[in-house]
Amino acid sequence: MSRAEQKERTRRAIINAAFSQLSADKSFASLSLREVAREAGIAPTSFYRHFADMDELGLTLVDEAGLMLRQLMRQARQRIEKNGSVIRTSVETFMEFVTGNSNVFRLLLRERSGTSAAFRSAVAREIQHFVAELAEYLRKETTCPDELARAQAEAMVTLVFHTGADALDAPASQYAYLTSRTITQLRWLAHGAASYGRKPKEQGPL
Amino acid sequence: MSRAEQKERTRRAIINAAFSQLSADKSFASLSLREVAREAGIAPTSFYRHFADMDELGLTLVDEAGLMLRQLMRQARQRIEKNGSVIRTSVETFMEFVTGNSNVFRLLLRERSGTSAAFRSAVAREIQHFVAELAEYLRKETTCPDELARAQAEAMVTLVFHTGADALDAPASQYAYLTSRTITQLRWLAHGAASYGRKPKEQGPL
DNA sequence: CCGTTTAGCTTACAACTGTTCGCTCATTCT
DNA sequence: AGAATGAGCGAACAGTTGTAAGCTAAACGG
Numbered sequence: 001m002s003r004a005e006q007k008e009r010t011r012r013a014i015i016n017a018a019f020s021q022l023s024a025d026k027s028f029a030s031l032s033l034r035e036v037a038r039e040a041g042i043a044p045t046s047f048y049r050h051f052a053d054m055d056e057l058g059l060t061l062v063d064e065a066g067l068m069l070r071q072l073m074r075q076a077r078q079r080i081e082k083n084g085s086v087i088r089t090s091v092e093t094f095m096e097f098v099t100g101n102s103n104v105f106r107l108l109l110r111e112r113s114g115t116s117a118a119f120r121s122a123v124a125r126e127i128q129h130f131v132a133e134l135a136e137y138l139r140k141e142t143t144c145p146d147e148l149a150r151a152q153a154e155a156m157v158t159l160v161f162h163t164g165a166d167a168l169d170a171p172a173s174q175y176a177y178l179t180s181r182t183i184t185q186l187r188w189l190a191h192g193a194a195s196y197g198r199k200p201k202e203q204g205p206l
Numbered sequence: 207m208s209r210a211e212q213k214e215r216t217r218r219a220i221i222n223a224a225f226s227q228l229s230a231d232k233s234f235a236s237l238s239l240r241e242v243a244r245e246a247g248i249a250p251t252s253f254y255r256h257f258a259d260m261d262e263l264g265l266t267l268v269d270e271a272g273l274m275l276r277q278l279m280r281q282a283r284q285r286i287e288k289n290g291s292v293i294r295t296s297v298e299t300f301m302e303f304v305t306g307n308s309n310v311f312r313l314l315l316r317e318r319s320g321t322s323a324a325f326r327s328a329v330a331r332e333i334q335h336f337v338a339e340l341a342e343y344l345r346k347e348t349t350c351p352d353e354l355a356r357a358q359a360e361a362m363v364t365l366v367f368h369t370g371a372d373a374l375d376a377p378a379s380q381y382a383y384l385t386s387r388t389i390t391q392l393r394w395l396a397h398g399a400a401s402y403g404r405k406p407k408e409q410g411p412l
Numbered sequence: 413c414c415g416t417t418t419a420g421c422t423t424a425c426a427a428c429t430g431t432t433c434g435c436t437c438a439t440t441c442t
Numbered sequence: 443a444g445a446a447t448g449a450g451c452g453a454a455c456a457g458t459t460g461t462a463a464g465c466t467a468a469a470c471g472g
Contacts, residue, residue, distance in 0.1 A: 003469050007419070025321045029235060033460065045461075046420045053460090106319070113315050113371055115231045120375060148390075155391040158368050159361055165319055169326060184354075185361040185395070192398030209439050213449070239430065251431080252450045259430085 011050045013040040015064070018057060022103040024168070027110050028058050059122055062111060065104045066126035072097050073133060086137070087186045091160060095179050098164040099172075109165050130157050142194060152193045156186050217256045219246040221270065224263060228309040230374070233316050234264050265328055268317060271310045272332035278303050279339060292343070293392045297366060301385050304370040305378075315371050336363050348400060358399045362392050 001009075017039035021031055033054055037044045051057045076093040083089045098105045108126065111119040135153035138144055144152065163182045167175060207215075223245035227237055239260055243250045257263045282299040289295045304311045314332065317325040341359035344350055350358065369388045373381060 001469095003418080006469090010419080024323070027235070027321050029233070030321060032458080034458085042419090043421050044459095045422085045463095048461080049419055109319050110316075113312070113319075113374075115233050115236060117230070117375075124375070151387050151390055152394070154387070155365055155394070159364055162364050162368060168319075169323075169330070181357050181360070184357055188358070188361070188395050188398030189391070190398070191401065192394030192396070195397065195401065209447090209449080212439095216449085238428085240428085248449090249451050251433095251452085254431080255449055 007050070010040065010042060010046075013042070014047065014050055014057065015060060016040075018061060019064075019103060022107055024102075024106070027114075028061065028107060029115065055116065055118065058111070058116070058119060061107060062119060062122045062126070065108050066122075066129070068097075068101065068104055069108075069126055070129060073130065086141075087190070088183055091179055091182050091186065094160050094164060095167060095175060098167055099175065102168055105164060106168065109161075109168075127157065127161070142190075144193060148193060152189060155189055159185055159189075213256070216246065216248060216252075219248070220253065220256055220263065221266060222246075224267060225309060228313055230308075230312070233320075234267065234313060235321065261322065261324065264317070264322070264325060267313060268325060268328045268332070271314050272328075272335070274303070274307060274310055275314075275332055276335060279336065293396070294389055297385055297388050297392065300366050300370060301373060301381060304373055305381065308374055311370060312374065315367075315374075333363060333367070348396075350399060354399060358395060361395055365391055365395075 014036060017036045018028075018031060021036065021039065022028060031054070033047055034044045036057075037047045040047075051060070072093060076090050079093060080086055080089045108123050112123040112127070114120060131150070131153045134156060135146075135150045138149040138152055139146060142149070160182060163178055167178050170178060220242060223242045224234075224237060227242065227245065228234060237260070239253055240250045242263075243253045246253075257266070278299060282296050285299060286292055286295045314329050318329040318333070320326060337356070337359045340362060341352075341356045344355040344358055345352060348355070366388060369384050373384050376384060
């Protein structure tokens, strides 16, 4: 086996070990270099042949997680073309991602407000992809001015993302409810932005 | 000094030490019993005279943070009565809380998706107070049916809460923008729910 | 084919961590 | 006054952590 090939192989072993140790009760911050190395089948010190420190590993994990998110978006687009309902399809696709890759989603969720500024901005960047893409769609499909399209997209992504977080702790029987509730909330946003967007002045008690 | 009084005093010293060590780069999980004890001015072993372990301390901190949140709600209500605009006043009050007690807010934000199920549900409970109170207000002020009022309140709290999270990493110059954007988003929700709530069927590409 | 490169190893160290045990001594209770 | 309680302490233990130094051996480049 080629040398570079073997190196890449144990690099992947490290990454996979790290992902597999993430769970509901174990965040990236609570991983230890030694434990990861153990599961990857290498000596602790060999870790340094691949990453300068745990932070570098963490940023790699965030990048990979972001990659999965983008694949998800592509998949959602395909389903939308067949299905028609943008909101319903998007929310359902996202919920499937959350429940099917809960550890990956947890990584993004936690590091978004974690203790490393580098991690936080890396996650924020990945989420911005979502927002930008959705905002562009809204600009095309509606008559929304640019700035409002972005604000609307931000709100939608925030709602979907954090309903996903709720789903992590909810029993599976709640998924359907959470999904349909989120769909309703996004429709409210879309509807409100469409009819209210051009007169954002205060009126009434709200 | 009375014995009970002295005990309460060092208990507070522990709690204060813990709060003061929380920061952008230090989460509760990364606090150490010994460091907290050091700052509180007691021996590490004396910690156990007040808390069974760090988790018990953590739950206490979450409770105190929840208390501050409720005081905040009370304060917001008073300001609303004078000011009139519910949404604007609520958002502004909350943003003041976030920027003025950022470590307290960070605790709630992080433990909401942290590694301890007990912490997660403790934080979730505190947030539910917000939601329940807002939902009741919506039921009174609007013609919304109960279930929709709750969904609307959940969406609003989620948006405000996580815009607060964004504010933590944003420069102070962005606060005004974040505040007004959130106000707009909440108005969209209110408006959309009011006019769209009674016919939640799919229509159009959204 | 021989010298260089390098992934991976073993050993070792210093710095923490949480927690147990037994003691002191001021406050409290009887 | 005398006994009991309990907050606080120091020493010690067993476990973990990250990381440095130096070696081996296999793949590589000339």
